[in-house]
Amino acid sequence: MLRRKRLSDFISYLLLLAGGGTMLLPLLWMVSTSLKTPEATMSYPPELLPRRQETWVDPATGRELPVFWASVQGRRAKVVKLRFYPGRVLVRVVEPSDLAGQQLSLALRQREGTRFVPTLTPVKHISFRWHNYADAWHAMRLDRPWMAFEIGPIKFGGFHLRDAFLAFYLNSVIVTTVVTLGCVLTSSLAGYAFARLHFPGRDVLFLGYLATLMVPHVVTMIPVFILLRTLGLIDTYSALILPVMFSAYGTFMLRQFFLSVPRDLEDAARLDGCGHWSVYRHVVMPLSRPALAALGTFIFLWTWNSFMWPLIVMNSTEKMPLMLGLYSFMGPHGAEWHLLMAASVMVMVPVIVVFLLGQRYFVQGIMLTGMKG
């Protein structure tokens, strides 16, 4: 029995490792690419650890030359290529020191058993190219000020940020924070009203909320776009915030949760003369912290990761949230994979951190409502 259990545990671990490896490998590959030189991203066979070819600066010409391993007089030596001849190459020895400076001509390929292999193999060292991150960060410049606005007589010149990515980050942080807080606040107020208060039309209104839950977002997309355009809000933060801040989902979820909060405490508070506002503020909200945190984490991740809506309503680079910013970064840098991967890592890290911090609530939230993204 024990042996069978051991065996099944072993198989489980094997499967978990295989699955976990599959999950992890693309992410590792992303980080790995983000630390490589452009040439190293194209190396075959693929290398998980970023390596870079050693170079040697010719003191005479000041030129930087790639260094190769070669066999010179039966010894392993580091050489640089000087000139090519048909089928042969002229190399100069760099190391070891007693052979240094010698020039000799080598066949490009040599026989090894039955195969021909290249005579020269690159000398590579593990090397992380951290400045890919800085390069990606600085790659997009902002030519217009950030946060400049003009409302009637009030004019604000904005801040002069150099790097577009900084603006993307700030935009995402601002928009996501406002949406998350606003959504939790308005949803909890409405949820409280639906769960605890009596007023004419309550059930009809609630049915209205429920009915819209299954309406695909794409249905409301066009009318909301037109509404925002009529209000002159296209390409503003409001266009990103307003349509998602009043969540029917959140209202529904919190109403269900509030119904499960025991009424005794509330009744006691009411008897002590508390109004509905105090009951909401001091009894129901503190008791609902897990549900609020779950909703908050959901909304945070949805808003942070949302792409389609920003794509539709935002045009100005300085107002773009991070997802759209990354997409517009991809346009001109589509083939510079080392920079693209560095940018992707920078975009992913904050969400992963938030997820790791709020994981408990997040999983609870899924179980609480059977909600899906």
Next chain:
Amino acid sequence: MTDTDVSPQPSEVPPAAVRSRPGGRARLAGYLRAYAFLLPNLVGFLAFTLLPVLAAMLLSFARWDAIRPWDEAQWVGMANYVDALGFHRDVASGRLVANDDRFWYYLYNTAFLMLGVPIGMALSLLTALLLNRPLRGVVFFRTLFFIPTVCSSVAVAVLWRWLYNPEYGLINQGLRMMGVENPPYWLSDPAWAKPALILMGLWVGVGGYNCVLYLAGLQNIPGELYEVARLDGAGWWVRLRYVTWPQLAPTTFFILVTSIISGFQGYFVGVHVMTGGGPAGSTTTLLYYIYQTAFVYHSMGYSAALAMVLFAIVFLLTLLNWKMGKRSVEIMY
């Protein structure tokens, strides 16, 4: 979602303090206070959800290109729907042809991409079964499997574009190392682009929401059932087939329906960032078609009609879910 979730709860008995019915004025004040709680959300809900749904319905009967002012919108009745769903007889060949053959092709694409649903569900279930075992370090794996789900959508799409790169991508490099001489061109090959999207979707989704729902389902199965089965000498397969699977049937059904519903609305980021709907429209989904019709070609009315068709499909599936929920669960036993 079962119907108990959504039917409004019967109003409960009010607490003693308010049970004695207050007079007219006090009651009015109570109503006003209730509306004050509701108002912030309600205004936003009406403006950005309910009225837009109605507006979209109206718009789907009109022809309007969004660049012109409102009053140039033309009322065209059912024309948009006929254009999308109808057929006509081709004059030359005399055969029936779709008015908009792209619509049907994109519907087929959407359905094709849903091949990922059953595969993903099977893998999610397998993952949940593994993650439910009392093993050391299993919490680490739970987190690890979930991470792709929260990873930023666009970054994931960019990453997979790189993985699918025909020359230098990890996938084709790996295939070449395994001796495949001519690995597929993935995203630039009409035959491989959809499977490529599905594969990416599996990576993102297998350890995600569905897996957590399955885990919750597994944890709700009473332990006695397994003990009884064990006493009767049932092996792991018998226990899986006759205890776990039937006990999970409601979860499975819920996941299936919600996955299909969200399948009709998914893959936007992947499609837009990785293929742009190509090559040759082979990855354009219904959702992407609606987006393009509205915001690239500015045919707002036609796009709204397409969106209503999508809505109708989702609506029917939801209804089916309500009506069939119980019975399908029984079938699975």
